[in-house]
Amino acid sequence: xxxxxxxxxxxxxxxxxxxxxxxxxxxxxxxxxxxxxxxxxxxxxxxxxxxxxxxxxxxxxxxxxxxxxxxxxxxxxxxxxxxxxxxxxxxxxxxxxxxxxxxxxx
Amino acid sequence: xxxxxxxxxxxxxxxxxxxxxxxxxxxxxxxxxxxxxxxxxxxxxxxxxxxxxxxxxxxxxxxxxxxxxxxxxxxxxxxxxxxxxxxxxxxxxxxxxxxxxxxxxxxxxxxxxxxxxx
Numbered sequence: 001x002x003x004x005x006x007x008x009x010x011x012x013x014x015x016x017x018x019x020x021x022x023x024x025x026x027x028x029x030x031x032x033x034x035x036x037x038x039x040x041x042x043x044x045x046x047x048x049x050x051x052x053x054x055x056x057x058x059x060x061x062x063x064x065x066x067x068x069x070x071x072x073x074x075x076x077x078x079x080x081x082x083x084x085x086x087x088x089x090x091x092x093x094x095x096x097x098x099x100x101x102x103x104x105x106x
Numbered sequence: 107x108x109x110x111x112x113x114x115x116x117x118x119x120x121x122x123x124x125x126x127x128x129x130x131x132x133x134x135x136x137x138x139x140x141x142x143x144x145x146x147x148x149x150x151x152x153x154x155x156x157x158x159x160x161x162x163x164x165x166x167x168x169x170x171x172x173x174x175x176x177x178x179x180x181x182x183x184x185x186x187x188x189x190x191x192x193x194x195x196x197x198x199x200x201x202x203x204x205x206x207x208x209x210x211x212x213x214x215x216x217x218x219x220x221x222x223x224x
């Protein structure tokens with residue numbers, strides 16, 4: 001299963017609403033996760049089962065979708081949110097990741 | 107607090123072998139599946155392999171099948187990745203990861219760098 005993320009990069013300002021999409025090449029029900037990764041660090045789980053917020057993750061992050069189309073939304077971008085975001089499907093092996101979306105400062 | 111710590115990375119020539127380890131602490135290691143994920147320099151994440159909690163089920167990325175072997179020692183709380191016939195394209199930071207609090211990859215190690223170069 002291939003995951004296509006868009007955009008591959010974006011520039012935004014603090015306070016902006018940011019939306020990242022992830023499209024699966026075939027249906028994966030809700031077996032999708034979103035991760036945040038900062039340079040030199042391991043990825044951090046933000047959202048799992050497409051829309052469940054991981055414990056400790058700020059509520060400005062939200063996820064939606066099922067089947068083949070998914071969305072990660074940051075309602076009000078904060079300085080610590082500038083990072084790269086990845087989706088991952090766990091519907092079948094291999095558990096592929098999307099290509100990533102780098103969120104930069106405008 | 108659950109912790110995963112990888113080791114064993116380094117510089118190796120093409121065609122040679124390397125074994126990575128991932129030591130787990132603060133969790134009931136024998137209860138969880140364990141995964142390896144890699145990230146080539148300035149590239150995205152790539153899932154590599156998984157082993158079930160008891161070692162009975164194993165899956166690999168196609169490009170590493172026949173060259174890499176995932177295994178675990180539940181008595182030592184340690185996950186392994188034996189990498190043979192290494193290629194330049196295997197150069198990456200290798201992370202171990204596990205679903206502990208959720209069914210997803212909620213715990214990660216810090217990663218260990220493998221560089222395949224002559």
